[in-house]
Amino acid sequence: MRSVLIVAFLLVMLSSCKSTEEFTGFSYDPPDVTNTTDKELTPQYKRVIGAGSPKVWVSNEFEGARLNDFYMKNDSLFEVFIQPENAPINNSPWYAFKIWSDTLRTAKIMINYQDATHRYVPKLHKADNLETTYFTKYKELSFEFDSTDGTAIIELKLSEDPVYISAQPLQTSSDLEADLAVRDISGHDFVKLRSAGISKSGREILELEITEVNPDQTAPVLAIVGRQHPPEVTGYLASLSFLEELTSDSELAKEFRNTFVVKAFPMINPDGVDLGHWRHNAGGIDLNRDWKNFNQPETKVVRDALSWMKGHNKRRMFYAIDFHSTNENLFYPINTDIKTDPDNITQKWINFIKGDNKDVDFTVEEFDTSSPIAKNWFYHTFGIDAVTYEVDDQLDMKKLDKISKSAARSLMRLLLDEWKTKKS
Ligand SMILES: [Zn+2]
Structure with a gap:
């Protein structure tokens, strides 16, 4: 009897562990979302x-x-x-x-x-x-x-x-380079623009490296990814305003570039964007559910452009942001009680963002790290903190620009402080 009880107890334990480990989708996801092998597309006939x-x-x-x-x-x-x-x-x-x-x-x-x-x-x-x-x-x-x-x-x-x-401002893959130029992001000699790789339909996935650090200097890295979901244009525009602030000639931005390396991928689903997709890439897959299996070329490209830094002695991944949009301004941090290194950057940062933008509502919802999304890949690969940064679909463009730039400034200050503390 006793052994039966113990076996039953163990079975319950095993199944409950399993259910927390095996993520199958968020409440708003369709079924089978974590099966990221190619799914068939319904053609859109051009006419x-x-x-x-x-x-x-x-x-x-x-x-x-x-x-x-x-x-x-x-x-x-x-x-x-x-x-x-x-x-x-x-x-x-x-x-x-x-x-x-x-x-x-x-x-x-x-x-x-x-x-x-x-x-x-x-x-x-x-x-x-x-x-x-x-x-x-x-x-x-x-x-x-x-x-x-x-x-x-x-x-x-x-x-x-x-x-x-x-449905939203038309911002397609061929606008990206022009946007980076018009915003004076790509015109500096401390900004390197390159193709990190090719999407499923052969479009380039652009990577920006922003830094004034010497190659042999040990430096922390800030990673930025965005536009996994094509209609999420406000998140994309926020990421560009963010990059504008990181490349500005303010003293803060200069100090940041002299200390940090920024690796940014502002449009990782160029096929979905150009094909007018609602959410998926040209493989018919939600890219932000493919950061465990890496079945799609776009997630592989970004993984391979960053994963070499794991255990590297000169480049140390430090924090990551994944830009999205939804029907409100919303942050999804990693749970406070999950230990990351550095720890609770997002929670500290959000307090600054709220303080600098008192007229705007921000919602914060913490999550565990079980889902196969970009943020959790950064955590599992590098042990760092990371955030999913969601911008309101209907945010006024001027406000969006102002919030994003103030958020970039508070993050630069915070990360510089954290790095100094770490070194001393
Ligand atoms: Zn999204």
């Missing part, structure tokens, strides 16, 4: 479609576009049909299309989604403004949301001059 008489035209023949079909519902109402790259998938329905009309007219456009409900406030871009990279010029459109079928209806004044409608 121009006309409907009605005289005709209203739409096109998805541009980078970042997502439009799967177009119909006339009645004389004044048209439907744009949007599908994800594959399903099941999280509810982050990206759309981007070009629209014009043979005649001057107003038209209502219903945005209808397969497997999703409307989420992102529609943005209107004039064709000639798409070239403007820095302060993204667009107009937010009002819309009628129908909660029963998850659609949104916008009203547009149409003419022969096309306009672009998108």
